[in-house]
Structure formats: structure tokens, C-alpha cells
Amino acid sequence: MSEATQTEAPRKLPGSLDANRRLDRWLRINIDGTVTIFPGKIEIGQGILTALVQMVAEELDIAPERVRLAPASTAYSPNEGITSGSRSIQEGGIAMRYAAAEARELLLERAAARLGVSLEQLNVADGTVNARSGGSVTYWELTSDDLLRREATADIPPKAAAQHAVVGTSFRRVDLPAKVTGIPTYVHDMELPGMLHGRIVRPPSRRARLKDVPADEVKAMPGVVAVVRDGSFLGVVAEREEQALRAQRRLARVSQWDESPSLPESSDPRYLLKMSSEDEVISEKADAGAAACETHRIEAEYSRGLMAHAALGPSCAVASCEDGGFSVWTHSQGIFPLRTDLAKVLGVDEARITVTHVEGSGCYGHNAADDVALDAVLLARAVPGQPVRVQWMREDEFGWEPYGSGMVVRMSGAVDDAGRIVNWSHELWSHGHSTRPGPKNGANLLAAWHLAQPVKAPTPGNPPLPGGGSHRNAIPLYDFPNQRITNHLIREAPLRTSSLRGLGAHANVLAIESFMDELAHAAGADPIEFRLRHLKDGRARAVIEAVAQKAAWRTREKGDGTRGRGVGFARYKNLACYVAVIVEIEAGHELQVKRAWAAIDAGQAINPDGIINQTEGGIIQTVSWTLKEQVKFDRHRVQTLTWDDYPILTFPEAPEIDVVLINRPDDPPLGAGEGAQGPTAGAIGNAIYNALGVRLRDMPFTRERLIAAMAA
Amino acid sequence: MGTRAEPPAAHPERRDCMQLTLNVNGAKRVVEAEDETPLLYVLRNDLKLKGARFGCGLGQCGACTVIVDGAAVQSCDVPVSAVLGKSVTTIEGIGDDKRLHPLQQAFIEHQAGQCGYCASGIIMAAKALLDANPAPSEGEIRKALARNLCRCGTHQRILRAIRSARVAGEGAR
Numbered sequence: 099m100s101e102a103t104q105t106e107a108p109r110k111l112p113g114s115l116d117a118n119r120r121l122d123r124w125l126r127i128n129i130d131g132t133v134t135i136f137p138g139k140i141e142i143g144q145g146i147l148t149a150l151v152q153m154v155a156e157e158l159d160i161a162p163e164r165v166r167l168a169p170a171s172t173a174y175s176p177n178e179g180i181t182s183g184s185r186s187i188q189e190g191g192i193a194m195r196y197a198a199a200e201a202r203e204l205l206l207e208r209a210a211a212r213l214g215v216s217l218e219q220l221n222v223a224d225g226t227v228n229a230r231s232g233g234s235v236t237y238w239e240l241t242s243d244d245l246l247r248r249e250a251t252a253d254i255p256p257k258a259a260a261q262h263a264v265v266g267t268s269f270r271r272v273d274l275p276a277k278v279t280g281i282p283t284y285v286h287d288m289e290l291p292g293m294l295h296g297r298i299v300r301p302p303s304r305r306a307r308l309k310d311v312p313a314d315e316v317k318a319m320p321g322v323v324a325v326v327r328d329g330s331f332l333g334v335v336a337e338r339e340e341q342a343l344r345a346q347r348r349l350a351r352v353s354q355w356d357e358s359p360s361l362p363e364s365s366d367p368r369y370l371l372k373m374s375s376e377d378e379v380i381s382e383k384a385d386a387g388a389a390a391c392e393t394h395r396i397e398a399e400y401s402r403g404l405m406a407h408a409a410l411g412p413s414c415a416v417a418s419c420e421d422g423g424f425s426v427w428t429h430s431q432g433i434f435p436l437r438t439d440l441a442k443v444l445g446v447d448e449a450r451i452t453v454t455h456v457e458g459s460g461c462y463g464h465n466a467a468d469d470v471a472l473d474a475v476l477l478a479r480a481v482p483g484q485p486v487r488v489q490w491m492r493e494d495e496f497g498w499e500p501y502g503s504g505m506v507v508r509m510s511g512a513v514d515d516a517g518r519i520v521n522w523s524h525e526l527w528s529h530g531h532s533t534r535p536g537p538k539n540g541a542n543l544l545a546a547w548h549l550a551q552p553v554k555a556p557t558p559g560n561p562p563l564p565g566g567g568s569h570r571n572a573i574p575l576y577d578f579p580n581q582r583i584t585n586h587l588i589r590e591a592p593l594r595t596s597s598l599r600g601l602g603a604h605a606n607v608l609a610i611e612s613f614m615d616e617l618a619h620a621a622g623a624d625p626i627e628f629r630l631r632h633l634k635d636g637r638a639r640a641v642i643e644a645v646a647q648k649a650a651w652r653t654r655e656k657g658d659g660t661r662g663r664g665v666g667f668a669r670y671k672n673l674a675c676y677v678a679v680i681v682e683i684e685a686g687h688e689l690q691v692k693r694a695w696a697a698i699d700a701g702q703a704i705n706p707d708g709i710i711n712q713t714e715g716g717i718i719q720t721v722s723w724t725l726k727e728q729v730k731f732d733r734h735r736v737q738t739l740t741w742d743d744y745p746i747l748t749f750p751e752a753p754e755i756d757v758v759l760i761n762r763p764d765d766p767p768l769g770a771g772e773g774a775q776g777p778t779a780g781a782i783g784n785a786i787y788n789a790l791g792v793r794l795r796d797m798p799f800t801r802e803r804l805i806a807a808m809a810a
Numbered sequence: 811m812g813t814r815a816e817p818p819a820a821h822p823e824r825r826d827c828m829q830l831t832l833n834v835n836g837a838k839r840v841v842e843a844e845d846e847t848p849l850l851y852v853l854r855n856d857l858k859l860k861g862a863r864f865g866c867g868l869g870q871c872g873a874c875t876v877i878v879d880g881a882a883v884q885s886c887d888v889p890v891s892a893v894l895g896k897s898v899t900t901i902e903g904i905g906d907d908k909r910l911h912p913l914q915q916a917f918i919e920h921q922a923g924q925c926g927y928c929a930s931g932i933i934m935a936a937k938a939l940l941d942a943n944p945a946p947s948e949g950e951i952r953k954a955l956a957r958n959l960c961r962c963g964t965h966q967r968i969l970r971a972i973r974s975a976r977v978a979g980e981g982a983r
């Protein structure tokens with residue numbers, strides 16, 4: 099094993115292993131023939147747990163069926179921060195891989211000693227170590243409590259791709275059998291002895307303050323155990339769920355609030371242009387010679403409205419308060435940061451709070467998972483000894499989740515007479531894209547701001563480059579001699595905004611890819627060829643060529659006035675997966691995306707079908723975002739409260755999809771969960787233009803907007 | 811406040827709470843609830859059948875879909891009293907991990923899930939369709955699912971799974 103001395107500064111270890119260096123934080127070899135792994139990353143429907151099972155089984159040479167998953171908990175799991183940004187494989191997966199490789203080596207050392215042979219004499223088949231000379235012993239016989247009670251060294255290299263037998267195969271999702279048979283799976287399904295049900299009455303509008311509430315009449319309702327009021331935080335606990343719901347409705351009716359308007363005049367995101375911003379040029383290239391050759395210049399402005407994550411299952415949490423300590427079950431994407439903020443609000447030491455992850459409905463970013471956890475804790479504190487389950491209603495989720503920011507993007511660019519882009523400018527306006535728990539100051543939990551002694555919200559954050567937040571994917575991957583990218587960040591947000599799958603990439607890539615087509619049109623070029631003309635990156639070119647081939651793209655193909663096709667491309671965050679998408683739209687009675695083709699290169703594919711599944715899902719979700727979705731509000735209130743107010747793509751409307759996966763087993767795996775959002779939006783705008791000759795630039799591309807554009 | 815209230819029978823204000831006899835998954839089940847309680851809450855909280863899921867409580871999303879006398883019904887939108895004397899089937903009643911229903915099998919076969927929150931409601935809607943019409947067209951399948959939302963975008967896999975169960979399951983019922 100490693101000879102490294104303990105006195106040196108700790109060496110940087112791969113992925114999340116660096117911050118969680120004990121091997122037994124990651125896995126345990128059990129005497130019963132199983133291996134328990136302790137991922138800090140959590141399942142949000144993206145299939146990460148299945149990929150981790152594959153990676154561990156691969157390194158240990160065991161059947162994947164032997165791997166058990168421990169739910170992530172602050173009590174024992176490695177702290178892997180937040181599960182987001184398509185970073186789970188690179189951070190958690192890589193750590194798990196090194197930890198498992200090292201565990202295997204430790205087991206082999208014991209086996210060698212036990213069998214009296216050298217390490218080279220050994221091979222492993224499903225946890226049984228065989229010596230070439232005969233004799234064998236199993237991991238389950240070799241293991242002991244102290245086996246992994248040590249620091250990781252990362253000195254044992256994981257297997258090379260050529261040796262992989264489980265990684266790289268479309269191993270079936272480990273969580274699916276329970277989900278299709280109705281076995282309790284989600285935090286929503288939890289039952290604890292004596293569990294009560296809670297509901298929250300949110301203020302009617304953002305600045306509303308609770309004046310008066312006739313709590314007694316609600317307390318007298320059947321089954322009501324407690325009415326909890328703290329400042330403008332108002333909730334109810336009841337024995338039965340429907341009783342809690344009825345009490346919530348009554349409370350909402352009889353409570354009195356002071357309201358004042360705080361929201362912009364209109365739901366059009368252009369209100370952003372009038373607010374004060376932090377301005378930064380994030381990329382600049384200058385070549386005066388090339389700039390001088392411009393022959394044709396165009397300008398365009400794109401936007402998207404405020405968007406909802408709109409998880410199918412509204413957020414839910416269970417909490418209990420026992421002897422001044424708290425237990426919380428949550429579908430939060432970050433159990434440790436959540437614990438930090440809960441401790442601030444409760445004024446207790448973090449050690450008094452245990453936060454355990456239980457799966458929720460797919461979240462697509464920062465939704466109300468964390469907020470409902472605080473709600474549950476506040477209600478549980480009022481009924482010590484009795485666990486409380488709080489379920490947000492549909493209206494709570496639409497009305498109060500942290501939204502994806504509205505954005506405005508102004509493009510200006512020019513081509514020369516050889517049809518090359520010589521000038522490119524991209525200017526964007528957006529709120530920040532992160533108000534997750536765990537900030538330095540304050541707390542990012544909704545109820546914290548409503549308490550009589552509030553813990554204030556911190557200044558909203560915006561993830562920095564290179565990944566970026568509002569400016570995610572604002573810097574084009576194309577090669578232009580002159581470019582200037584400017585980020586106008588408007589921190590003060592009338593409605594809280596946070597990360598929604600893809601963050602700024604959805605609007606930035608829509609703008610870039612639409613504008614590429616607008617310039618291609620100006621240059622009289624085919625959109626595919628025009629993109630390739632400006633791209634040096636071979637992997638980028640490869641996905642564009644692959645999707646063009648899959649869709650049988652014809653050079654300069656034209657739509658027929660009803661149907662048409664368009665292309666979009668991006669490398670997510672400019673450092674994760676490469677995705678190119680072609681869609682076909684049909685503008686009949688409704689505007690519909692009928693078909694989509696995609697090519698994705700996410701480096702080494704741990705689970706090819708998992709990547710394809712995520713890409714299909716990303717495309718369908720983006721079709722929905724781009725054609726239909728916008729959160730609406732008036733000066734006082736959010737007006738989007740139900741699925742009727744916020745229609746999403748339905749089964750009759752879902753497009754057929756063909757995904758080509760370009761697997762590169764010898765390259766590092768790249769995050770793949772969010773790569774389709776930007777390219778799909780761009781492809782839709784381009785397909786509409788191709789079909790009808792009108793350019794829609796403000797998302798959502800609704801029928802009304804299309805009719806208005808055609809009339810103009 | 812802060813103490814647990816009396817058990818139901820002794821509660822003076824629980825006038826409307828009554829014993830209701832339901833037929834769920836082929837078995838007689840007695841619950842004590844007010845008769846306008848949404849069926850969904852009775853299934854989940856009284857009978858501990860968690861497969862029907864809460865998505866909206868408004869009859870808009872289908873996460874709570876169960877089958878009542880052969881028809882797909884959104885259980886959040888139906889008072890428990892409306893199913894007395896009728897036969898209620900939930901996802902737990904059609905198969906389990908040892909004996910999967912052909913639709914459940916097909917969902918696994920086609921990996922038709924991301925978060926899976928929509929899955930049980932969709933499987934029940936599909937089962938109601940296939941029971942009534944063993945060989946539906948693509949359009950009929952899509953139409954039968956028009957009131958079931960999937961936010962993860964798993965639509966194509968779900969449709970593929972149902973199409974395959976349609977063929978595989980034909981004649982089996």
C-alpha cells in the first residue's frame with residue numbers, strides 16, 4: 099500500500115473522495131455476501147444510483163445485485179454538497195470508483211495472506227478470490243469491521259475501459275421495479291408511528307403580513323391538533339390528512355393579511371431591462387482586420403418568461419422533534435446545506451439535526467424540497483414526540499417554488515462576403531440562478547423569512563464561470579474572430595429564482611442557435627454546414643454530423659408552409675456533454691413538435707440507456723418549456739397555481755425521438771442530464787422559421803404568438 | 811395544544827365519521843372516515859396503499875389514477891362514499907415484484923421511468939384501456955393517457971411499453 103507519510107499536506111484525491119477521505123464513508127463489505135455503498139449524491143430520477151451500482155460492481159468484480167444502497171444521511175454519508183449541474187458521475191462516481199478499487203486491493207492482500215500466495219496469483223469472480231494454484235476464499239469471509247477503517251490513498255487505479263464488463267452496459271434501473279409496483283418509495287409515502295399531517299397557509303402575496311388569525315375556531319375543527327403561528331408563518335397539524343387540508347382551507351379564508359404590490363407590471367421578462375444590474379464582459383475577442391470585412395449585420399432580441407420546475411409530486415417532508423433534537427426526511431438535493439440552514443433557523447447546533455434523504459418526484463433543479471423541510475420542522479416543533487408529514491398542495495408548489503429566471507438576450511452579429519461570421523455580440527439580462535440553502539449569511543428557506551424573528555434571505559447567488567449561472571453557455575463554442583459577451587446580472591428579484599435544469603443555457607443557447615440560423619440565412623448558407631464552418635472542436639462537429647445523418651438532413655432543405663425542420667447545438671456548460679438536436683415541427687391547428695433526432699457525446703457512457711433516457715426526457719421537457727410554459731403574475735400575486743394555468747406537454751403531443759449515442763469509453767464521463775435543453779429550444783425556433791418563414795424569439799412559442807408574428 | 815387528541819370514536823365533533831366498507835383489490839376493507847374524504851387519502855393513509863400518488867388533488871394530473879368498476883378514475887377527485895359497493899383496483903392489486911402484471915413487466919423491459927412518480931397512475935390508466943380494448947391504436951393509447959402528466963418526459967418509453975403489452979397481453983385477459 100501507499101508509503102506516503104502522514105506528515106505531508108494531504109494529497110488531492112479524485113472527485114468527492116478529496117473531502118471525504120475515509121474509505122468506510124463510501125462502502126462496506128458485509129459478511130452476508132452484500133456490499134453496502136453510501137453515496138452522498140442522490141437519486142432525482144436521473145438514474146445516478148444505478149450508475150453508481152455499476153461502477154462499484156465493476157471495480158470489486160461482484161455481481162451488481164450484491165450492491166445495497168444506503169440512503170444519504172447527514173448521520174453517516176459523505177458530504178457531497180448538492181446533487182446538481184450534471185456533476186454526480188464526475189464527483190460521486192469517481193470517488194466511489196477509487197474507493198472500491200482500493201477496497202478490492204485490501205481484500206486481495208488479505209486473501210493472499212490467507213491462501214499463502216502472491217497477489218499476482220489471484221483473480222476474482224463475483225467476490226470469490228481464487229488462487230491459480232487452487233484454493234479460494236470469499237470477500238465475505240475476508241471482511242472485517244476494520245478493513246476499510248482508513249484513509250483512501252487513491253493509489254489503486256480503477257480498471258481501464260477495455261476491462262469493463264458492467265460499466266458501459268445498459269444495466270436496468272435498480273429503482274424501477276418498486277416504482278412500477280407501487281411499493282412505498284418517495285418521502286410522500288413515509289409512515290411513522292403516530293405520524294400527524296401538516297399543511298401550511300402561505301401569505302396571499304409576497305409582501306403580505308399576517309394581521310390576525312382566529313386560531314381558536316380552527317383549533318376546534320375535527321382532528322386539529324395544533325395551529326402554529328409565528329409572525330407570518332401559519333400552519334396547521336391534524337390527525338388525518340383531509341382534516342389538515344380542510345383546516346388549511348378554513349385558515350386561509352379567515353386569516354387577515356396586509357398586502358402591498360411588489361411585482362412588475364407585466365409577466366414579460368423585459369422588466370429586467372429597467373432594473374439596475376451588475377454588468378460584466380465575460381468574454382472578449384478582437385481582430386480589427388476581420389471586423390472590417392463585415393458586409394451584412396443583423397440584430398435580434400430573444401427572451402424567455404419565468405418558468406416553474408413543476409415537479410409532478412408537490413414537495414413533501416417528514417420531521418420529528420424529540421428531546422430538542424430534530425429528524426428530517428427530505429427529497430432535498432443537498433442534505434448537508436439544508437441542515438446548515440435549518441440549524442440557523444432553529445437556533446440549535448447542527449449536530450442536533452439529522453437530515454435523511456428519501457426520494458421525491460423528479461425535481462429538475464432547486465424546487466421547494468428544502469422549503470417544505472423547514473415547514474415540517476416548524477410544525478413538528480409544536481408537537482414534540484409526534485412526527486409530522488407536510489405535503490405542499492399543487493397551488494403551494496406553483497405559487498412558491500423558486501422559479502427559473504426570466505431572461506432577455508440581445509444579439510448582434512455580422513458576416514463577411516465569404517459567409518463567415520466576423521462580429522458577434524451577446525448581451526443577457528437575468529436574475530441569479532441560485533438561492534439554494536447553505537449560504538454564508540442568512541438562510542435560503544422560505545418559512546425563515548416569514549417568522550416573527552426572521553432569518554433573512556441572503557443576496558441571491560449566480561454560479562460562477564466556467565459553468566456559469568445566468569451566463570451558462572453564453573460564450574459560444576463557435577470560433578469567431580470578434581466577440582463580446584456581456585452579462586447583466588439583476589440580483590434583486592421580485593420573485594425568488596434559483597436553478598432550473600440547464601440554468602441560463604436554455605435562453606442563451608436559444609439565442610445563439612437562432613441567431614446562427616439568422617446569420618446563415620443572411621449568408622445564404624445551409625444551417626448545418628454554416629455551423630461546421632465555424633467549429634474547430636472535433637467532438638462538436640461529430641455530434642452535428644451524426645444528427646444530420648440520422649435525420650437525413652438535406653442541404654438547404656425548406657419547409658412546406660406547415661412542416662419544417664431546424665437544428666440546434668451546444669456543449670453543455672462548454673465543458674460537459676455535446677448535444678445536437680434536429681426537430682420537425684408542424685403548424686396545424688396547434689404548433690407541435692412531431693419528431694426529434696439527437697446526437698450526444700458524454701464521453702465514457704457508464705450506462706448508455708440511462709444517457710439516452712435522460713436525453714429523450716430533456717428533449718420532451720424542453721419542447722414543453724419552449725412551446726407552452728410561463729409563470730404569470732400581477733402586481734400582487736402569482737397567477738399560475740394549477741396545471742390549468744400552466745399546461746405542459748401531454749401524451750397526445752409528445753414527439754417521437756431518436757437518440758444517437760457517441761460513446762467514448764476511453765474519455766472521462768461527462769455530465770449528461772442537462773445537455774438537451776438549449777439545443778432543443780434552438781432547433782424549435784429554427785424549425786418554425788424553416789416551416790413558416792417567421793422567426794419567433796420570445797419563449798414560450800405559443801399559438802397566439804405565432805399568429806401574431808404571421809400577421810405582422 | 812401539543813397533545814394527541816382522543817381516538818376517533820370518542821371524539822365529540824366527529825359526527826360524520828363512519829364505518830365504510832370498501833372492496834379494494836378483491837378484498838373487503840373497513841375504514842373509518844368521513845364520507846366526503848377523497849378516495850386517494852383513504853387508500854394511502856387508511857389502507858396504506860401508497861401506489862396511487864398525490865400530484866394535484868384537482869383531477870388534472872392522473873398521478874392518483876385507480877380503476878373503479880373497470881374505469882380509470884382519478885382518486886383525488888372522488889369522495890370515498892362514491893365507491894361504496896364498487897370494486898376498486900390499485901397498482902398493488904394488479905401484480906407485485908414476484909408476479910408482475912404484463913404492463914409492469916413492459917415498463918421495466920422498456921425502462922419506462924425516470925423519477926417514476928407518474929408510473930403507477932399511468933399503468934392503471936393503460937390497464938383500464940387494455941381491459942376494454944385489447945388492441946388499441948397508437949392514437950387511442952395517447953388519448954387514454956391525455957389526462958396523465960409525466961414531467962420527466964418519459965412519454966415515448968411509456969408509449970412503447972404499453973404498445974408492447976398490448977401485443978404480449980392480448981388473449982391473456
Ligand code: FES
Nearest residue numbers: 865866871872886
Ligand atoms: S392527484 Fe389526482 S389528478 Fe392529480
Ligand code: FES
Nearest residue numbers: 926928960961962
Ligand atoms: S417519470 Fe417522472 S413524472 Fe414521469
